[in-house]
Amino acid sequence: MRFCVVGAGFSGAIIARHLSEKGYRVLLIDERSHLAGNCHTERDAKTGIMLHRYGPHIFHTSNLRAWKYVNRFGDFEPYVNRVKAVSGGRVYTLPINLLTINQFFGKTFSPREAYDFIRTKADQKIFDPDNFEDQALSMIGPELYHAFFYGYTRKQWGMDPRELPASILKRLPLRFNYDDNYFSHTYQGMPKDGYTSIIERILEIPNVEIRIGTRFEDVEEKFIHVFYTGPLDRYFGFKFGRLGYRTLDFERIEGEGDYQGAAVINYCDEQIPYTRISEHKHFAPWEADQFSKTVCFREYSRLCGEEDIPYYPIRLAKETELLECYVAHARNVRGVSFLGRLGTYRYLDMDVTIAEALSACDRIDEIFSAGGTLPAFFIK
Ligand code: FAD
Numbered sequence: 391m392r393f394c395v396v397g398a399g400f401s402g403a404i405i406a407r408h409l410s411e412k413g414y415r416v417l418l419i420d421e422r423s424h425l426a427g428n429c430h431t432e433r434d435a436k437t438g439i440m441l442h443r444y445g446p447h448i449f450h451t452s453n454l455r456a457w458k459y460v461n462r463f464g465d466f467e468p469y470v471n472r473v474k475a476v477s478g479g480r481v482y483t484l485p486i487n488l489l490t491i492n493q494f495f496g497k498t499f500s501p502r503e504a505y506d507f508i509r510t511k512a513d514q515k516i517f518d519p520d521n522f523e524d525q526a527l528s529m530i531g532p533e534l535y536h537a538f539f540y541g542y543t544r545k546q547w548g549m550d551p552r553e554l555p556a557s558i559l560k561r562l563p564l565r566f567n568y569d570d571n572y573f574s575h576t577y578q579g580m581p582k583d584g585y586t587s588i589i590e591r592i593l594e595i596p597n598v599e600i601r602i603g604t605r606f607e608d609v610e611e612k613f614i615h616v617f618y619t620g621p622l623d624r625y626f627g628f629k630f631g632r633l634g635y636r637t638l639d640f641e642r643i644e645g646e647g648d649y650q651g652a653a654v655i656n657y658c659d660e661q662i663p664y665t666r667i668s669e670h671k672h673f674a675p676w677e678a679d680q681f682s683k684t685v686c687f688r689e690y691s692r693l694c695g696e697e698d699i700p701y702y703p704i705r706l707a708k709e710t711e712l713l714e715c716y717v718a719h720a721r722n723v724r725g726v727s728f729l730g731r732l733g734t735y736r737y738l739d740m741d742v743t744i745a746e747a748l749s750a751c752d753r754i755d756e757i758f759s760a761g762g763t764l765p766a767f768f769i770k
């Protein structure tokens with residue numbers, strides 16, 4: 391008998407490699423026609439530009455173990471995510487920094503002045519904000535909130551920001567200097583040959599049969615243990631109901647030269663139906679000049695239907711309750727472990743996914759070296 395790993399994204403590839411290194415035989419399956427899950431990159435057949443098929447992916451982390459791990463399997467080029475935002479017909483820079491504040495309010499504030507000014511705008515009466523809107527009002531005040539977050543968030547999540555948790559906004563920094571790096575992590579970069587090449591190299595190992603275009607539901611073989619990185623509710627046939635997700639539609643735009651002069655421009659006004667436009671050759675600035683043509687994608691967010699690809703877990707109160715049902719159930723099922731973004735129903739960046747898969751490998755080793763068999767385990 392062999393192991394089965396469901397899903398060939400970062401989570402599944404790391405587990406499959408680890409099992410192979412321990413001398414086990416593995417079947418790795420993915421229902422898509424390619425490796426790398428949502429991080430999949432491929433050269434555009436028409437232009438040769440490297441495309442991030444499921445939306446822009448920028449690698450950023452402060453986790454040295456995850457950073458060292460990915461660097462073993464591919465070269466990373468320096469890349470800093472600098473996002474522009476259109477609001478009320480003007481272009482600004484995100485995350486909110488001193489340039490955004492000065493441009494928006496028509497000022498020439500120093501860092502200290504900007505800080506004091508934003509404090510006068512911020513709602514001091516809101517302690518411990520528990521929803522997105524209160525978080526924004528207590529952090530930056532109503533003007534910046536309405537200009538940059540209100541409309542975009544309604545489009546992205548399809549609901550009023552008061553219904554969303556404060557944690558979504560806490561992902562973004564607020565800076566009183568001119569640093570417009572979207573992330574605050576120690577390491578940031580873009581794989582020179584794309585993410586799929588990294589996954590391919592992780593999977594250059596013996597004893598692993600890779601079957602793409604295959605649904606787990608259609609595999610009849612019996613396994614020692616299954617590592618499942620697909621949607622948790624799907625594994626159980628949605629028996630308690632469906633966990634809510636947002637999905638994305640991408641509309642392709644083709645052009646000559648440079649379409650928008652930046653990799654990502656967000657559109658914050660609610661009346662513009664898309665959330666952002668990404669121009670993919672700018673994700674690879676070291677080769678961008680080679681291409682006379684350009685390819686961009688407008689991104690539209692909507693509720694995920696049964697046939698759609700699940701992207702963003704919604705995780706409101708209703709979903710949290712349902713999730714608890716599934717987690718309780720998952721803990722009692724033997725022979726399968728759940729991990730990854732879909733298996734644990736959490737919004738995970740790549741580095742967290744990688745760090746958690748590596749921790750799962752440590753746990754597998756502990757269990758095997760103690761002579762035990764793998765229980766159903768559920769990470770977080
Ligand atoms: P996935 O990549 O989703 O892989 C799971 C795989 O399982 C899929 O390929 C799926 O086809 C397969 N599968 C599911 N069910 C079955 C089944 N029943 N049978 C067979 N196969 C199945 N992270 C960053 O760090 N930086 C970013 O800039 C960034 N940008 C993002 C932008 C968007 C639009 C999205 C949605 C995510 C972004 N992420 C980003 C997060 C990143 O995509 C995830 O961290 C990563 O893909 C998680 O890897 P995974 O292996 O857990 O899951």
Ligand code: UDP
Nearest residue numbers: 475538539540542543546558559561656658
């Ligand atoms: N957001 C916004 N306007 C922007 C960028 C982000 O309102 O121009 C909000 C939106 O709700 C988003 C959240 O801030 O989901 C977190 O932003 P991030 O860039 O981390 O979003 P993601 O990576 O999920 O696309």
